[in-house]
Amino acid sequence: MKRLGIILIVALFLFSNIFAQTGEGTVSGVERIYFGKVIDPDKYVLGVGDIVRIYIILETEDPISFNVTVSPTGSINLPMVRAIKVSGLTLTEATREISKQLLKLYPRSNVIVDLVYPRNMKISITGEVTNPGIYSVSAISTLDDVIKLAGLKSSASLRNIQIRREDKVITVDYFRFLKYGDINANPYIQEGDLIYVPLMGKSVKVLGQVKNPGIYEIKDGEKLKDVLDMAGGLTAKADLLGGYIERQSDGKKQVISIDLFNLMYGKDNKENIVLKDGDSIVIPLKVDKVYVIGYVAKPQVFTIVSGESKSEVGGQPTLGESEIKEGAKISELIQKAGGVLPNGSRRRIQVIRDGQIIKEVDLFRVLVKGDAEEEKVKLVPGDIVYVPLVEKTVKILGEIKDPGIYEIKPGEKIKDIIDMAGGFTVRASLKDVTIERYITEKKQIIKLDLTKLYKDGDESVNISLEDGDIINIPIRSE
Incomplete structure (x- = not known):
């Protein structure tokens, strides 16, 4: 057995020398060196012409390595x-198979297989490309590599590129790779692939205050937010309440107003309109305006004016209904918008x-x-001054000056709500205050003696x- 092992080692040594002398893996006697991108051994599929290097790390002998060509x-x-x-196996699968065979001879060795130089292969590209034809490309080429070689026409579809491979057709949304870096939208090309780039399909125009205005191809069911995202999103100067969609419907132009603030930051999905072929999305530039929107009686857009406007009341200049003075306070704007x-x-x-909340104002x-x-x-x-929906409330009843429902903020305590409600009446009992609280639909009654808080300063009851x-707050018994 030992003799057989020696014979095998000698054979492998001679084989590697013969290989080097024949020049396989070399160009003009110089070893080919690969300078391309890193490959994924789980995805790279071996084929005729690939050169791989096999390393056999023996237990007691010097390691052996040699190149072989598929x-x-x-x-x-x-x-x-x-x-x-x-051929047809991934590099990982081929490594497993080669190791399996060699380990029969060298059960205590370690076998490593690596790709030294990828093969070249021929593929075709047709359709809306500048230079259609047959190309010889490296086997690690992706769709993006081939498209860069052939060039795209302005009329080309980026959303429905077809790779015809044997008896199947793979449809690729190449735009997802260009825009989002989605590697699944940039597949490897295989020997004999025919790449077809069709004409652009349904499309919309995006104009105005987006980062990348232009024409964007859409798929069925795609919505306004999808396309605005494709266009890079809104600029800081976008008018969030003045946008609109122009649409041709039965030969007539239709203008659809869009509330971009609600679309981007709100929870109401009705503004996320399904787009149609030929739509034009227009995002105007915001001017000297401030928006008061949300849960107010009269959402409005106010123009900021310096000093007084030209409107007159009793011969004196005054502010118009939709105007605010430079430096106006939040409470004034809320009042002009009809209140909360x-x-x-x-x-x-x-x-x-x-797009960022720079301040939260507590009108209380x-x-x-x-x-x-x-x-x-x-x-x-x-x-934008935005009044959101109230989130947390408590009810205070009994001997309090202004009983009712009050909004609370995280961390606020019973003393805070008593202050909001104007304090106790003269008949209030501080000893038998109760809080009714529901925990997983079960009612819990918390009893408090607030004399400890108000007379003794004991904060432990200020829950x-x-x-x-x-x-x-109960009435004091006489």
Whole structure:
């Protein structure tokens, strides 16, 4: 057995020397060196002409390495080992098969197989390309590589490129690779592939304040938000309430207004309109306007004016209904917009600039506490004052000056809500205060003696409130 092992090692050594002398894996006597991209051994499929290097790391002898070329029959031939069919296998699969055969002879060795130089192969590309024809490309070429060689016409489809491979057709949305770097939209090309680039299909125009205006091909069912994303999104100067879609319907032009703020930042999906072939999406430039929207009685767009406007009342210049003075306060704008609706938040009014919330204003602190700093923010053209839906509320009943439902913010405590409700009446009992709270549909009653808080300063009874709490302040018994 030992003698057989020595014979095999000698045979492999001679084979590697013979291989080097024959010049396989060389060009003009110089070894080919691969300078291309990194390949994925799980995806690279071996074929005729590929050159692989086999390393045999022996337990006691020096390691052996040699190059072999995949033959026209799709096999590699090793001394003392049967021909191994590798064409059509991935490099990982071929490594497994080669190792399996060699380990029969060298059970304590380690076999490594690597690709030294990928083969060239012929493919065809036709359709809306600048230079259609047959190309000889490396076996690690992807669709993107071939398209760069052939060039695309402006009329080419990027969304429905077809790779015809034997008896099947693979449809590729190449735009997803160009825009998002989706590697699944840039598949490897195989020997004999016919790539067909059809004419652009359904398309829409995107004009105005997007990062990449132009014509975009669409697929059935794609919506406004999809295409705005394709165009790189809105610029900081986009008018979020002035956008519209022009559409030809039965030979007549139809203009559809779109609320881009609601589309981008709201939860209402009705603005995300399904697009049709030929639509033009227009995003205008915002001017010196501030928007008050959300849960207010009269959402409005206000023009910022310096000083007084030219409107006159009693011979004196004054502000128009849709005008605001430079430096106007948030509370003034809310008032001009008809006030906050019953289901709107008065405590989390957002000032949004360039898509970011730059401040949240608590009107309770402004109007009840008189905290002028709370709304100290200079509005600039394009700012949005947004009144969101109220999220958390508690109800306070009994001997309190202003019983009712109050909005709370995270972390607020029972003393905070008592202050909001104007404090206790003279008949209030602080000893038997209760909080009714529901936890997983089970009612829990929390009893509090608030004399410990108000007389002794014991903060342990100043518990945090939760959404839906009902606080009852009982009457003092005589």
